[in-house]
Amino acid sequence: MSPRFTDIVAALPEGAPFVGPDALMRQSGRVFRARLGANESGFGPSPRAIAEIQAAADEAWMYGDAECFDLRAALAAHHGVAPEAVVVGVGIDGLLRDLAQLLVSPGDAVVTADGAYPTFDYHVAARGGAIHRIAYRDEHQDPAALLAKAEAVSAKLAYICNPDNPLGSWHSARVIARMIAAVPEGTLLVLDEAYVDSAPQGTEPPLDTDNPRVIRLRTFSKLYGLAGMRVGYAIGAPHVIAMFDRIRDHFAVGRLAQRAAIAALGDQPWLAEVCTRVAAARDRLREIAAGQGLHALPSAGNFVSLDTGRDGDFARALVAELQARDVFVRMRNVAPLDRFIRVSAAPEAELDLFEAALADSLRALG
Amino acid sequence: MSPRFTDIVAALPEGAPFVGPDALMRQSGRVFRARLGANESGFGPSPRAIAEIQAAADEAWMYGDAECFDLRAALAAHHGVAPEAVVVGVGIDGLLRDLAQLLVSPGDAVVTADGAYPTFDYHVAARGGAIHRIAYRDEHQDPAALLAKAEAVSAKLAYICNPDNPLGSWHSARVIARMIAAVPEGTLLVLDEAYVDSAPQGTEPPLDTDNPRVIRLRTFSKLYGLAGMRVGYAIGAPHVIAMFDRIRDHFAVGRLAQRAAIAALGDQPWLAEVCTRVAAARDRLREIAAGQGLHALPSAGNFVSLDTGRDGDFARALVAELQARDVFVRMRNVAPLDRFIRVSAAPEAELDLFEAALADSLRALG
Numbered sequence: 001m002s003p004r005f006t007d008i009v010a011a012l013p014e015g016a017p018f019v020g021p022d023a024l025m026r027q028s029g030r031v032f033r034a035r036l037g038a039n040e041s042g043f044g045p046s047p048r049a050i051a052e053i054q055a056a057a058d059e060a061w062m063y064g065d066a067e068c069f070d071l072r073a074a075l076a077a078h079h080g081v082a083p084e085a086v087v088v089g090v091g092i093d094g095l096l097r098d099l100a101q102l103l104v105s106p107g108d109a110v111v112t113a114d115g116a117y118p119t120f121d122y123h124v125a126a127r128g129g130a131i132h133r134i135a136y137r138d139e140h141q142d143p144a145a146l147l148a149k150a151e152a153v154s155a156k157l158a159y160i161c162n163p164d165n166p167l168g169s170w171h172s173a174r175v176i177a178r179m180i181a182a183v184p185e186g187t188l189l190v191l192d193e194a195y196v197d198s199a200p201q202g203t204e205p206p207l208d209t210d211n212p213r214v215i216r217l218r219t220f221s222k223l224y225g226l227a228g229m230r231v232g233y234a235i236g237a238p239h240v241i242a243m244f245d246r247i248r249d250h251f252a253v254g255r256l257a258q259r260a261a262i263a264a265l266g267d268q269p270w271l272a273e274v275c276t277r278v279a280a281a282r283d284r285l286r287e288i289a290a291g292q293g294l295h296a297l298p299s300a301g302n303f304v305s306l307d308t309g310r311d312g313d314f315a316r317a318l319v320a321e322l323q324a325r326d327v328f329v330r331m332r333n334v335a336p337l338d339r340f341i342r343v344s345a346a347p348e349a350e351l352d353l354f355e356a357a358l359a360d361s362l363r364a365l366g
Numbered sequence: 367m368s369p370r371f372t373d374i375v376a377a378l379p380e381g382a383p384f385v386g387p388d389a390l391m392r393q394s395g396r397v398f399r400a401r402l403g404a405n406e407s408g409f410g411p412s413p414r415a416i417a418e419i420q421a422a423a424d425e426a427w428m429y430g431d432a433e434c435f436d437l438r439a440a441l442a443a444h445h446g447v448a449p450e451a452v453v454v455g456v457g458i459d460g461l462l463r464d465l466a467q468l469l470v471s472p473g474d475a476v477v478t479a480d481g482a483y484p485t486f487d488y489h490v491a492a493r494g495g496a497i498h499r500i501a502y503r504d505e506h507q508d509p510a511a512l513l514a515k516a517e518a519v520s521a522k523l524a525y526i527c528n529p530d531n532p533l534g535s536w537h538s539a540r541v542i543a544r545m546i547a548a549v550p551e552g553t554l555l556v557l558d559e560a561y562v563d564s565a566p567q568g569t570e571p572p573l574d575t576d577n578p579r580v581i582r583l584r585t586f587s588k589l590y591g592l593a594g595m596r597v598g599y600a601i602g603a604p605h606v607i608a609m610f611d612r613i614r615d616h617f618a619v620g621r622l623a624q625r626a627a628i629a630a631l632g633d634q635p636w637l638a639e640v641c642t643r644v645a646a647a648r649d650r651l652r653e654i655a656a657g658q659g660l661h662a663l664p665s666a667g668n669f670v671s672l673d674t675g676r677d678g679d680f681a682r683a684l685v686a687e688l689q690a691r692d693v694f695v696r697m698r699n700v701a702p703l704d705r706f707i708r709v710s711a712a713p714e715a716e717l718d719l720f721e722a723a724l725a726d727s728l729r730a731l732g
Contacts, residue, residue, distance in 0.1 A: 003554035022431035065388035188369035228621030255594030
């Protein structure tokens with residue numbers, strides 16, 4: 001006899017929200033020469049963060065600070081909020097899991113966009129939540145429709161990413177601020193700003209930690225280039241943030257991870273330099289796409305979504321062709337978003353490989 | 367208005383299962399000269415693991431492999447089981463959280479010993495589980511009573527640590543094997559072997575991954591000396607292990623963490639050397655205690671529990687006196703275990719500090 005898994009778990013689909021690059025390489029038996037599918041930062045983290053990891057390696061025998069005190073203090077100073085308004089977690093993924101556990105009982109409603117970051121859905125489903133999905137509108141998230149749906153279904157959580165993942169489109173701070181002001185009573189707006197560091201000025205609405213209706217998620221995995229260290233954070237009203245301490249895995253953020261994040265945060269010139277390179281890479285990707293007759297969506301993230309102008313089957317075939325040429329890109333298997341392929345900003349050499357592989361792949365597909 | 371936290375979360379106590387050493391230092395405004403309270407390994411990890419972290423630091427921009435393929439393969443080879451029988455998590459703490467989510471619905475029964483590792487209780491409580499606690503018996507876990515209670519309450523999970531934390535006592539492989547054979551139908555025995563690496567030969571029953579009624583938990587945080595990297599693993603029947611993939615945070619185990627763990631696992635001579643040093647440190651702690659008229663429990667872990675021969679108030683005062691002398695030790699605030707203080711094995715210099723501080727502290731307490 002098996003252990004008695006909960007009814008919710010027994011009914012869940014097998015496996016992960018998506019397959020990671022290392023697993024894809026094993027499946028194909030090849031090594032990606034251009035790793036452009038996970039929106040990792042091929043520009044790397046601040047050299048100071050690397051040096052900090054190396055210097056702190058002999059401290060690996062000690063647990064990290066369960067309160068992430070120094071990192072929270074640094075984040076609080078950086079953002080001009082109180083440390084009590086910040087909680088650090090195992091990436092945004094870990095914080096989404098915490099949020100689902102804090103708020104979602106079986107049957108509770110949440111809302112998100114159909115095709116947006118699937119790990120939100122994954123953790124909500126694992127709690128037995130009822131996921132309501134709204135459509136994208138002209139390749140953008142639709143704040144008004146999201147809130148209308150949240151109100152209609154009395155959603156506990158409403159999830160939006162700005163800039164959007166996977167499309168890279170974004171709303172201005174003004175639009176998002178208006179959205180925050182209109183969150184229905186009883187709903188927590190989860191504003192995932194994983195990619196806000198590379199967005200244009202005027203994308204990020206002011207932080208207001210007096211407002212318990214919104215929580216902002218940030219990460220060191222994207223523009224800060226520390227995906228492998230697992231550090232994200234949430235900013236919100238202190239009495240909301242305090243609730244994480246009731247359920248989170250207190251020692252989960254590693255010691256070197258915390259030190260690396262502090263070092264990375266302290267090197268804002270590096271972040272600015274990365275953002276400059278990301279902007280140049282986006283331009284280059286747009287040119288590469290245009291050279292093949294593909295339209296690149298404007299993007300505020302460290303990636304660009306390219307419209308194949310065809311359907312999901314074509315995009316899937318294109319992703320497979322690129323992968324056969326050792327170039328890793330990603331797509332969402334949800335219509336109508338499945339006509340896009342998503343390509344991460346990266347150094348020139350990888351983009352050169354992508355350019356050649358894209359031309360070859362499109363030729364192979366006729 | 368606040369977000370609508372679940373009823374379970376709203377009813378939970380605030381805060382962590384216990385306060386970590388870094389937080390304690392901040393509270394006191396002092397720096398521990400002897401960090402002997404978290405059963406970290408002051409002997410450090412394998413130099414190979416440190417070198418691996420340093421060499422891999424510039425890979426920190428990449429996510430770790432979500433399947434932990436290489437690490438699982440190495441663990442499978444090491445233990446002589448199939449890779450499908452192994453899942454890697456964010457330490458044993460993270461795996462306990464996963465187990466609670468997999469198996470515990472509100473009101474579901476679990477059993478544990480009163481005073482055993484509290485993070486099990488913490489994650490079960492966060493799921494609304496009903497925790498039944500049995501007493502220790504002569505400073506040992508009581509397998510028969512645990513299983514009898516599990517059967518009586520139809521427990522989903524029965525938790526036992528062997529060697530025991532906090533006491534360090536242990537049962538032989540024969541006793542544990544008999545226990546495994548007697549697990550009632552519908553119960554999953556969670557056998558936490560965090561400290562088994564330093565236990566005498568004959569403590570670890572054979573691994574049998576055909577048996578779905580037991581799951582074994584191991585960690586790189588203790589004898590392997592990598593607490594700060596957050597890597598633990600579970601071994602069990604493949605169809606039980608596969609269920610973790612439905613709910614776990616797939617990218618939570620960091621890239622450097624995986625590489626460090628592989629390097630540490632590959633350096634078994636270092637582990638053996640650490641275990642030799644741990645045994646010597648246990649002897650030394652026993653002598654130090656005897657010199658002050660305290661009895662040291664025999665221990666199979668990388669720590670020793672010292673019987674103050676008094677009550678919890680006295681032990682609490684002793685812990686505070688030691689801390690005032692910059693020596694960190696821990697105790698459990700659960701009678702009758704609260705007459706013990708728990709002291710980690712450590713290099714000579716720290717034990718010298720402990721010896722002096724213990725004498726001074728006992729003198730101060732009269």
